[in-house]
Amino acid sequence: MTASPSPSVADPAASAAARASKHDTRRDQLAESALVTLGKLGYARTSLREIAQHSSYSHGVVHYYFSSKEELITYCVRYYKRTCVTRYDEIVETSTSATELQERFATKLAETIREEGPMHQLWYDLRNQSMFEPALREVVLEIDGQLEAMIWRVITRYAALAGREPALDPSTTYGMLDGLFAQSLFAWATGPASAREDVLSVLTRRVDTLMPSLLG
Amino acid sequence: MTASPSPSVADPAASAAARASKHDTRRDQLAESALVTLGKLGYARTSLREIAQHSSYSHGVVHYYFSSKEELITYCVRYYKRTCVTRYDEIVETSTSATELQERFATKLAETIREEGPMHQLWYDLRNQSMFEPALREVVLEIDGQLEAMIWRVITRYAALAGREPALDPSTTYGMLDGLFAQSLFAWATGPASAREDVLSVLTRRVDTLMPSLLG
Amino acid sequence: MTASPSPSVADPAASAAARASKHDTRRDQLAESALVTLGKLGYARTSLREIAQHSSYSHGVVHYYFSSKEELITYCVRYYKRTCVTRYDEIVETSTSATELQERFATKLAETIREEGPMHQLWYDLRNQSMFEPALREVVLEIDGQLEAMIWRVITRYAALAGREPALDPSTTYGMLDGLFAQSLFAWATGPASAREDVLSVLTRRVDTLMPSLLG
Amino acid sequence: MTASPSPSVADPAASAAARASKHDTRRDQLAESALVTLGKLGYARTSLREIAQHSSYSHGVVHYYFSSKEELITYCVRYYKRTCVTRYDEIVETSTSATELQERFATKLAETIREEGPMHQLWYDLRNQSMFEPALREVVLEIDGQLEAMIWRVITRYAALAGREPALDPSTTYGMLDGLFAQSLFAWATGPASAREDVLSVLTRRVDTLMPSLLG
DNA sequence: CATGAATGAGCCTTCATTCAT
DNA sequence: CATGAATGAAGGCTCATTCAT
Numbered sequence: 001m002t003a004s005p006s007p008s009v010a011d012p013a014a015s016a017a018a019r020a021s022k023h024d025t026r027r028d029q030l031a032e033s034a035l036v037t038l039g040k041l042g043y044a045r046t047s048l049r050e051i052a053q054h055s056s057y058s059h060g061v062v063h064y065y066f067s068s069k070e071e072l073i074t075y076c077v078r079y080y081k082r083t084c085v086t087r088y089d090e091i092v093e094t095s096t097s098a099t100e101l102q103e104r105f106a107t108k109l110a111e112t113i114r115e116e117g118p119m120h121q122l123w124y125d126l127r128n129q130s131m132f133e134p135a136l137r138e139v140v141l142e143i144d145g146q147l148e149a150m151i152w153r154v155i156t157r158y159a160a161l162a163g164r165e166p167a168l169d170p171s172t173t174y175g176m177l178d179g180l181f182a183q184s185l186f187a188w189a190t191g192p193a194s195a196r197e198d199v200l201s202v203l204t205r206r207v208d209t210l211m212p213s214l215l216g
Numbered sequence: 217m218t219a220s221p222s223p224s225v226a227d228p229a230a231s232a233a234a235r236a237s238k239h240d241t242r243r244d245q246l247a248e249s250a251l252v253t254l255g256k257l258g259y260a261r262t263s264l265r266e267i268a269q270h271s272s273y274s275h276g277v278v279h280y281y282f283s284s285k286e287e288l289i290t291y292c293v294r295y296y297k298r299t300c301v302t303r304y305d306e307i308v309e310t311s312t313s314a315t316e317l318q319e320r321f322a323t324k325l326a327e328t329i330r331e332e333g334p335m336h337q338l339w340y341d342l343r344n345q346s347m348f349e350p351a352l353r354e355v356v357l358e359i360d361g362q363l364e365a366m367i368w369r370v371i372t373r374y375a376a377l378a379g380r381e382p383a384l385d386p387s388t389t390y391g392m393l394d395g396l397f398a399q400s401l402f403a404w405a406t407g408p409a410s411a412r413e414d415v416l417s418v419l420t421r422r423v424d425t426l427m428p429s430l431l432g
Numbered sequence: 433m434t435a436s437p438s439p440s441v442a443d444p445a446a447s448a449a450a451r452a453s454k455h456d457t458r459r460d461q462l463a464e465s466a467l468v469t470l471g472k473l474g475y476a477r478t479s480l481r482e483i484a485q486h487s488s489y490s491h492g493v494v495h496y497y498f499s500s501k502e503e504l505i506t507y508c509v510r511y512y513k514r515t516c517v518t519r520y521d522e523i524v525e526t527s528t529s530a531t532e533l534q535e536r537f538a539t540k541l542a543e544t545i546r547e548e549g550p551m552h553q554l555w556y557d558l559r560n561q562s563m564f565e566p567a568l569r570e571v572v573l574e575i576d577g578q579l580e581a582m583i584w585r586v587i588t589r590y591a592a593l594a595g596r597e598p599a600l601d602p603s604t605t606y607g608m609l610d611g612l613f614a615q616s617l618f619a620w621a622t623g624p625a626s627a628r629e630d631v632l633s634v635l636t637r638r639v640d641t642l643m644p645s646l647l648g
Numbered sequence: 649m650t651a652s653p654s655p656s657v658a659d660p661a662a663s664a665a666a667r668a669s670k671h672d673t674r675r676d677q678l679a680e681s682a683l684v685t686l687g688k689l690g691y692a693r694t695s696l697r698e699i700a701q702h703s704s705y706s707h708g709v710v711h712y713y714f715s716s717k718e719e720l721i722t723y724c725v726r727y728y729k730r731t732c733v734t735r736y737d738e739i740v741e742t743s744t745s746a747t748e749l750q751e752r753f754a755t756k757l758a759e760t761i762r763e764e765g766p767m768h769q770l771w772y773d774l775r776n777q778s779m780f781e782p783a784l785r786e787v788v789l790e791i792d793g794q795l796e797a798m799i800w801r802v803i804t805r806y807a808a809l810a811g812r813e814p815a816l817d818p819s820t821t822y823g824m825l826d827g828l829f830a831q832s833l834f835a836w837a838t839g840p841a842s843a844r845e846d847v848l849s850v851l852t853r854r855v856d857t858l859m860p861s862l863l864g
Numbered sequence: 865c866a867t868g869a870a871t872g873a874g875c876c877t878t879c880a881t882t883c884a885t
Numbered sequence: 886c887a888t889g890a891a892t893g894a895a896g897g898c899t900c901a902t903t904c905a906t
């Protein structure tokens with residue numbers, strides 16, 4: 001019988017892996033925390049000190065886990081994407097008719113503003129900043145592409161369920177829908193709280209109405 | 217003939233008016249100068265020092281004419297709008313057929329990116345910042361409304377020339393077109409210089425193709 | 433007759449010059465103040481905050497007059513040199529015999545340690561740092577050359593008064609004397625206060641004894 | 649024959665000794681590693697993190713073996729001295745004529761710059777810092793004394809081989825030679841790489857020429 | 865024993881704003 | 886009126902040091 005090694009002499013590879021995983025966990029925690037602040041204040045107004053203060057960590061920790069502000073932001077954006085870029089996939093997979101998909105998609109668009117408004121504001125902020133700040137471009141372009149692909153999955157499935165073809169190319173389709181989404185987000189964010197639900201239901205209705213015309 | 221009075225003995229009312237006019241002139245000159253810098257660097261990265269340095273004025277004068285950075289920005293945005301919010305009116309007024317209007321509009325959209333790209337980048341930046349910074353909201357909402365109205369003038373005229381009705385409401389129409397415009401601006405700004413003209417001609421083609429479907 | 437212009441419209445060139453001169457005056461004042469702190473703490477331990485605190489100015493002023501720490505330091509070194517690089521010239525010019533020059537020079541070497549010790553410590557610190565920090569090299573090499581030239585003026589005059597020739601080249605001569613000077617400065621700085629005068633008189637005696645052998 | 653006891657059952661005294669020895673070994677390894685970094689960056693620019701990163705140890709271990717940065721530096725200096733303070737002793741012992749010793753010494757001076765330049769830069773840095781930082785004084789003074797003694801061994805042996813007496817006292821002799829050495833080190837470190845060998849051969853020649861005059 | 869996570873003071877720099885002249 | 890001098894609060898970042906594991 002082979003004695004199982006005492007924990008203290010556990011194989012180094014495993015311990016290194018554990019450590020690395022813990023490291024990543026912290027980065028994720030920090031990113032999550034940072035995203036809240038970023039969503040509230042926007043890119044330019046958010047300082048690393050602020051981020052730390054709104055988390056349970058000290059100022060130094062942020063610099064311990066991220067070598068620069070830029071790296072933190074980039075990490076945050078990518079972290080955020082992991083969740084968001086598949087937001088409609090469940091709808092795509094489980095809808096059984098074109099009408100159902102169309103309705104659920106339109107509803108979900110509004111819902112995601114209601115529930116993650118600041119996160120979307122941050123996204124548009126970053127996408128814009130990337131026009132001034134080359135350092136942001138890579139990650140923004142990467143995610144923008146994924147968002148377009150996500151929308152395209154919705155549309156192609158929608159077309160399939162309807163037995164038709166998409167009328168427009170992926171990019172145009174994304175541009176139009178994104179324009180409507182951004183517009184509603186803006187109205188939602190800047191309008192009076194009392195009008196928020198109206199803004200969202202208008203969005204839902206619009207997209208619901210519009211979708212058929214996205215098919216040829 | 218009336219001798220023109222020396223400034224120092226002018227009647228008080230006239231001198232006050234002259235002063236006020238000079239005051240406004242200075243503000244406009246500063247705004248014009250500031251807009252160039254703002255378009256290049258974006259809202260957050262532009263400091264008042266920078267603005268002053270890129271103008272013929274001293275650092276102090278900026279605060280002499282504007283009580284704060286915020287007021288300067290607000291003034292700049294309004295100043296900028298005066299020019300821009302009528303950008304397509306000439307096309308609306310002089311086009312004699314739906315096809316002509318449609319083509320000239322689509323062309324002009326691309327042209328304005330080529331010639332005033334940074335100014336548009338600034339606009340989207342400010343519109344976004346206004347979601348985080350309430351102080352910017354009033355002026356941004358005001359201008360956004362004017363932009364929507366401008367687009368609506370295009371569409372209603374387009375419909376009239378075609379002998380049809382707009383298919384969508386003003387807001388939806390604006391949202392969709394603005395989405396396509398923003399998308400192209402982004403690609404234009406972040407892509408390689410060599411691809412810029414391609415981006416613009418794609419935009420022109422898209423809008424040209426799309427416009428008929430904006431009519432009922 | 434030409435009316436002499438009122439002061440308020442004085443010729444711009446003159447006012448610009450006055451301004452520039454005032455600007456330079458402030459830089460000099462700041463440099464002077466900074467040198468005290470630098471001499472006390474050394475290059476690495478001196479922060480711009482510290483410099484400001486030991487002056488009558490605020491922290492921001494330092495950055496207003498110097499674009500970076502490096503520029504301040506460089507300016508300080510050059511400012512300091514203006515005074516120092518001619519330290520022995522009066523002795524060179526007014527001594528009427530080799531013996532007098534030799535004695536006065538040896539005495540002055542010690543005196544300058546007593547009266548400007550920290551400044552010399554700073555010089556050796558900077559010269560050393562320049563081996564690690566390329567940014568300092570230019571100014572340090574420039575001044576080192578001037579110091580060597582200064583010493584050489586002493587030696588050539590000394591040789592002339594003695595009716596002989598220098599035995600060594602300028603560089604070797606400077607290296608040897610500088611070695612003795614640095615050694616005494618070090619002993620003076622690190623030894624007990626009670627031994628300081630002894631250190632200085634030893635230096636004087638040594639140099640006095642040594643100088644004849646610097647002639648051929 | 650005595651069975652060597654397994655470590656875990658060693659008698660306490662031996663194990664304590666072993667531990668202590670291991671402790672010292674670690675300190676030496678760390679010192680050796682630290683010296684490389686210190687020589688490259690200088691005292692002020694070297695952080696403990698940097699040292700750890702350039703060694704095979706973790707960041708924490710530095711503080712485990714040294715209670716503070718200061719103690720590490722001090723230890724490093726002493727460690728370095730062990731090697732260096734006897735650098736010329738072999739020459740002293742094996743040279744069989746004054747001329748041989750003189751030539752070999754002059755050659756060796758240049759050689760040690762070539763081969764251990766950074767280490768000498770560090771020494772001058774530390775000696776200088778000790779004028780600002782009392783904590784460094786003790787160890788610096790100790791080593792400076794040993795260097796002086798080392799030089800004196802050279803000179804007295806040189807005098808003996810030449811059948812003469814040293815012309816100057818140990819301190820003066822050391823000061824002068826050290827001045828020349830420091831000067832060459834500085835030129836070697838800050839000048840263009842292409843001039844390095846020239847600098848060294850000049851030093852060799854100078855010292856070679858000078859040494860006879862160090863005898864009475 | 866040894867590690868790396870965590871801390872917080874401090875550094876250089878930027879900037880909107882105020883103010884004496 | 887207009888200027889640039891001056892201020893002080895942040896901001897990103899580094900680092901020696903402490904500590905839980």
